[in-house]
Amino acid sequence: MLNIQNVSQDLSVAGQTTSEQLPQAASKHVIQPDIWKKLRGGFFLVLGYLLSPLCWWNDLLFNLPIAYGFGYMCSLFSPKLLIPCSIIGYWLSNVVGIILMQLGSVDVFQNEHKERNLKKELFTGLVSSTVFTLVIILLIQFKILDTPVLFSNT
Known part of the structure; x- marks a missing residue:
């Protein structure tokens, strides 16, 4: 009976030591992927x-x-698609830039680990980029922003 109590005490002490050592070991392994996540987000x-x-x-x-x-x-x-698709490509490159900034900033600035919903992030990025584009168009239409005359006949 005495041996059983000694064994159970030894096991409980070993369990405490292991549970105390686990957070230290886990923190060493969490730091490295966190650094890679921040570097990827920064990129x-x-x-x-x-x-x-x-x-x-x-x-x-x-x-x-x-x-x-x-x-x-x-x-x-x-051949007629060169100019219209160039304009669409320009808009798409700006939209992709805003979406990449959004995805990167989440990786860099968010400290808590939670699951990411890629569809939701892409949708919000696309909506925010489109709203930004519409705001710029409205500012140009209401003559708040001045644009150079690109295709003048004079």
Whole structure:
């Protein structure tokens, strides 16, 4: 009987030691994936910023070549699609930039671990990008923002 009590005490002490050591070991393994998650999020955040309309110098280096490439690929089907598809490609590159910024910022700034709903994140990114585009169009239409005359006949 005495041996059984000693064994049960030894097991309970061993269980306590193991449970005390587990959080330390788990924290060492959680840190590394967390760093990779933050680095991935930072990469997406920077890439999204470079593609987004928030970056003022990105058009010449990123968005216009992407838009022209998209328009060129569409013009292989019909030459009339070059300009319209270039405009669509430009808008899509800006939308992708905003969505990448949103996904990257969630990885960088969110500390708690919770499951991500990719459909919901893409939908909110698309809606926010579209709202941003509509706001800019309204600001241009109401002459609050001034745009250069690109296709003037004078």
